[in-house]
Amino acid sequence: xxxxxxxxxxxxxxxxxxxxxxxxxxxxxxxxxxxxxxxxxxxxxxxxxxxxxxxxxxxxxxxxxxxxxxxxxxxxxxxxxxxxxxxxxxxxxxxxxxxxxxxxxxxxxxxxxxxxxxxxxxxxxxxxxxxxxxxxxxxxxxxxxxxxxxxxxxxxxxxxxxxxxxxxxxxxxxxxxxxxxxxxxxxxxxxxxxxxxxxxxxxxxxxxxxxxxxxxxxxxxxxxxxxxxxxxxxxxxxxxxxxxxxxxxxxxxxxxxxxxxxxxxxxxxxxxxxxxxxxxxxxxxxxxxxxxxxxxxxxxxxxxxxxxxxxxxxxxxxxxxxxxxxxxxxxxxxxxxxxxxxxxxxxxxxxxxxxxxxxxxxxxxxxxxxxxxxxxxxxxxxxxxxxxxxxxxxxxxxxxxxxxxxxxxxxxxxx
Numbered sequence: 001x002x003x004x005x006x007x008x009x010x011x012x013x014x015x016x017x018x019x020x021x022x023x024x025x026x027x028x029x030x031x032x033x034x035x036x037x038x039x040x041x042x043x044x045x046x047x048x049x050x051x052x053x054x055x056x057x058x059x060x061x062x063x064x065x066x067x068x069x070x071x072x073x074x075x076x077x078x079x080x081x082x083x084x085x086x087x088x089x090x091x092x093x094x095x096x097x098x099x100x101x102x103x104x105x106x107x108x109x110x111x112x113x114x115x116x117x118x119x120x121x122x123x124x125x126x127x128x129x130x131x132x133x134x135x136x137x138x139x140x141x142x143x144x145x146x147x148x149x150x151x152x153x154x155x156x157x158x159x160x161x162x163x164x165x166x167x168x169x170x171x172x173x174x175x176x177x178x179x180x181x182x183x184x185x186x187x188x189x190x191x192x193x194x195x196x197x198x199x200x201x202x203x204x205x206x207x208x209x210x211x212x213x214x215x216x217x218x219x220x221x222x223x224x225x226x227x228x229x230x231x232x233x234x235x236x237x238x239x240x241x242x243x244x245x246x247x248x249x250x251x252x253x254x255x256x257x258x259x260x261x262x263x264x265x266x267x268x269x270x271x272x273x274x275x276x277x278x279x280x281x282x283x284x285x286x287x288x289x290x291x292x293x294x295x296x297x298x299x300x301x302x303x304x305x306x307x308x309x310x311x312x313x314x315x316x317x318x319x320x321x322x323x324x325x326x327x328x329x330x331x332x333x334x335x336x337x338x339x340x341x342x343x344x345x346x347x348x349x350x351x352x353x354x355x356x357x358x359x360x361x362x363x364x365x366x367x368x369x370x371x372x373x374x375x376x377x378x379x380x381x382x383x384x385x386x387x388x389x390x391x392x393x394x395x396x397x398x399x400x401x402x403x404x405x406x407x408x409x410x411x412x413x414x415x
Contacts, residue, residue: 002140005129006181009140010087010147011035011055012128013120014178018051021113028109039168042094049102050094051110056162057088061180068189069182070144076192080185087178088152090162092171103172111174120147120178143182152177215298217242217307227399231313231392234341235282239275240296242307246273247300254312255293258345258390263287280314284341284369288348289316290390316340316389318410319369324385325413326375334378334414340387340394343367348390354412355383378414385412 002009015033022031031049034041041052064084091110095102122141129138140147152175154162163170198204219241222229232238240252250271255262263286267276281287293309318324319339326336336352344350350361352373362372371387384406387394396410 002143002182002184003137004183005138006140006143006183007055007058007085007087009125009128009138010120010178010181011053011089013124014053014089014114014149016124016128016130017113017117018053018110021109022049022051025109028106031106038090038092038163038166038171038173041092046094047097049096049106051106052092052094054090054092055087056090059086059088060084061086064145064180064182076194077189079189080187082185083183085179085181085183087181089176089178090173091176092173094171100172107172107174114149114176115151118149120149140181145180145182147181148179150177150179151175213244215242215244215247215296215305215307217245217294217296217310220294220310220312225400227401227404229395229397229399231315231395232280233315233317233395234280234284234287236280238278238280238312240278241275242296244273245271245276245296245298245307247271247298249299250276251297252278253295253297254287255295255309256288256290258288258290258348284343285367287314287342288345288390289314289342289392290348291392313392314342315392316342316344316387316394318385318387318394322409323413324411325415326378327415328378328380332377334375336373336375336412338371338373338387339369340371340389341369343369344371344389350387350389353386353388353393357383375414380414382411382413385410 015035019031019033022028022033028049031051033051033053035053035055038052038054041054042050061084064082066081068079069082091107091114093103093107093110095104095106125141125147126138128140154175159170217240220238222232223237223239226236246269248269249266250268251264251266253262253264263281265278265281267278270276290313292312292314294312295309296307298305298307317340319341320337324336324338326334328334338352344361344364345367346364350371352359352361352371354373354375357375359373359375362374364371384396385394386396394410396406397404398407
C-alpha cells in the first residue's frame with residue numbers, strides 16, 4: 001500500500017531514470033531533465049539539450065476501483081478500496097541551439113530508456129526522493145501491484161486539443177501511461193464479529209451432492225506419485241474423475257485438430273461411478289503432441305450418453321540418446337538433430353527452447369520423428385532443453401522431487 005507521496009515518487013523516479021541515462025551517454029552529458037508545463041518548459045535563453053516530462057492527467061483505474069487490497073481485511077470484513085490512479089505523462093525533447101535534429105536524437109534515446117524499463121523497480125522508487133526529507137516516507141515500492149510504463153498513442157485530434165490547452169506551439173512529443181498507483185484510504189475497515197452459528201442448530205449450508213443425473217467428467221490428471229506434472233506422455237496412466245461413469249461399456253475419445261478423427265480408447269465396464277484409470281496408448285505414428293479435447297461415451301441399459309469435454313495436454317518427448325551434444329561450425333553456428341515422439345507433422349509449429357533461446361525447427365515435408373535445429377552464433381556450454389510442439393513443452397522439471405528440480409537428462413551441450 002502507498003501513501004499520498006506516490007504520485008511524486010513516480011514522477012521523481014521517471015526523472016531520475018532519464019537523468020541517469022543522459023549522464024551515462026557522453027553525447028548527452030549535461031542534458032537537463034525538467035518537469036514543467038509545456039508552455040513554461042523552455043526558458044527564453046535556453047539553448048542546451050533538455051527533456052521535459054509533464055504529468056498532464058490523472059485518471060481512476062477501473063479494475064481496482066471497488067476492490068479491497070489483498071491481506072488488508074480478514075474473511076467477512078470489508079476493507080476500504082484504495083484510490084487507484086493511472087498517470088499520463090508527456091515527454092518532450094529540446095535540442096541544443098534549438099536544433100530539431102538534436103531534439104529528435106534526444107527523444108529517441110529517452111523513449112528507449114522507458115521502453116527498456118517497462119516496470120519501475122522497488123529500489124528505484126525508494127530512492128526517488130533522495131536528498132529530500134520525505135524520502136523515508138515513500139512506500140510506493142511496497143504496494144501489492146507493480147508500477148508499469150506503457151506508451152500511450154494519441155490521435156491527431158487528441159494532440160491538437162492537448163497542445164491547444166497548453167497554449168503554446170506544438171513540439172514533437174511522446175505520451176506514456178503509468179499505472180497503477182494505489183493510494184491508501186484513510187477510512188477504517190468494517191470488522192464485524194465472527195459468526196457463532198449458521199442457521200438453527202448450526203447445520204451449515206445445504207449441499208446437493210448430485211448436481212446432474214447424467215455422466216460427466218470433472219478432471220483428468222496423473223496419479224499422485226507423478227507430482228503435479230502439467231502434461232501427459234504416451235504410456236502414462238491417467239486418472240479421470242467425474243460422476244455417473246459406471247455402466248456396461250465406456251469409451252474415451254481424444255480429439256485433436258491435427259488428426260482427421262478422434263482416437264477412441266475402449267475401457268469396457270472397468271469403471272466406477274466416480275472415475276476410472278486409463279493407460280494412454282504408446283503409438284507415436286497415430287498420436288500428435290498438443291492439446292486434446294477428451295470426452296467419454298457411457299453405455300448403460302442399452303442407452304449411450306456422452307459426457308462433457310475436458311482438456312488434456314500431451315507433451316512431446318526427446319528420445320535422442322544421452323548425452324546430447326552439438327559442435328560449432330566455422331561460422332559459430334551449431335546444427336542439432338533431435339529425435340522425438342510422437343511424430344511431428346509439417347503443419348505443427350516446433351521449436352527448441354535452449355536455455356532462454358528459441359530455435360525454430362527446419363521445415364520438413366512429411367510427418368517425422370527427426371527434427372533439425374540450427375543454433376546461430378552458438379555459445380559453448382550446457383543448456384536445459386525443451387521441445388515445444390503445438391504449444392506443449394517436453395518435460396523438463398522433475399515434479400516428483402520436493403522441491404521440484406530440473407531433470408539432468410534434459411540438457412544439450414554445445415562444444
